[in-house]
Amino acid sequence: MKAVIAENISKQYNGKPAVEKVSFEVDEGEIFGLIGPDGAGKTSIFRILTTLLLPDGGSAQVHHWDVVKDWRAIRNAVGYMPGKFSLYQDLTVEENLHFFATVFNTSIQENYHLIEEIYVQLEPFKNRRAGKLSGGMKQKLALCCALIHKPKVLFLDEPTTGVDPVSRREFWEMLKKLKQQNISIVVSTPYMDEASMCDRIASIQSGSILSIDTPQYLVKNYGNQLFKVKANDRYRLLEVLKSVPSTKSYAFGEYAHISVEKGHQMEASEIRQHLHQNGLTGVEIGDAEVTIEDCFINLLH
């Protein structure tokens, strides 16, 4: 059974299209990533699939239930973590969890095994009000609350935005364990290292899906020549690289990456010469290993 089937779903706000004929399927136990800039329509898709927003066109099913007709069943079977922190700020950690368990007609004890690993980190603060938690802790509590009724499908809208690298890593370790328990996960993120941890990713721009592929496929089929280069003056380097014809260049960690447009070929020596002519020193240049981030930058350009 498919966890999610979306067929041509569309949504407009005041005549402006936010989601345009979006179709995709998510398999059971799959981690499916929605990747796209702010305003691309990701949140609208989440809200349609969690029955909080009616689509203007198309149809969608979550765990074989229809998002319009069977909203009640869907709400019982999915967990949703919205982008904005939406727990009760005035309730304590424990009260929030207890509240969500009760609403879904279950108890903390019944599904404690699902949240145990995260909740032990929250336990020392169980009497603290949710509004007083720091960013990383809020995310962990929100995940606990979304999991406490043992959902079949988990919808996570930018769960790690603003969270530090260590907490993000822990968060994704959790998601992998949930996947092993056959929980399907639809997740959006602006972090490209997280995109590469999904089984498949859909890239979205201006309400439409540009591609759906595995991260491995995207990297393998990048297609362009890609160089990495560094020099003593990074600001000047990026400025000078803008004038290399038929290329796009951008900062990439300690290097700059140079992507040669399709249909063109270039030697590292040509670029080195160009940089020297422009007075740059300490130039190091070589082939770069393609990452998911390069793939997305290429799509966005």
Added chain:
Amino acid sequence: MEEVVIQADKLTKKFGDFTAVDAITFQVRKGEIFGFLGANGAGKTTAMRMLCGLSVPTSGEAKVAGFDIYKETESIKKNIGYMSQKFSLYEDLTVVENIRFFGGIYGLTNEQIKNKTQQLIERLGLTSVQKQLVVDLPLGWKQKLSFSIAIIHQPKIVFLDEPTGGVDPLTRRQFWELIYEAAHNGITVFVTTHYMDEAEYCDRLSIMVDGRIKALDTPKNLKAEFEVESMDEVFYKLARQATRAE
């Protein structure tokens, strides 16, 4: 000798018996891009608020742009720019109105405001949306506008608190081009981020763990010191040692 624009000496902030910032000492030089890293709850925001003159230290000394953070907070505020993760723009004003408003706050003349508005709108490519309310702008545009406004009065230092959260890889890089440009023009940039590739873009970095500065050097030297390939691994090795919960 290079001019020092931030000098912190055993700067400390306690809330009750909780020491949020624990005797941090460091210097930032003029025109430098200084990355201020740490896990959520490590004490970054508290430290930054003291440096901006928004919070009184419990003990220790610091000078920002030459002014004392106890006695000269008003002078500090005039000489710095500040952009936080929660936007400092007025969402129900238009792009042009926001520029005019902040220009006025920072004491620019009408003439200067007029010129700056023109310059900014052209530089950021906002011509088509200049009369739109800021609330309707995409996040990436808001961030760029917010940064440009934070340096509208040519401050000596600009403080950026997670300026690029939640945008796509291309927009983040366009934002960093603005940062480089500002640094190139002599504005010192003090920035916090959770993106470790952005940490690589800084001239020097400090990493805070449990309220203390545990590492401070160039990205290159830090990677060498910890014998790893990326800043992500440096951060992971250090932040994992944290004992205090958030």
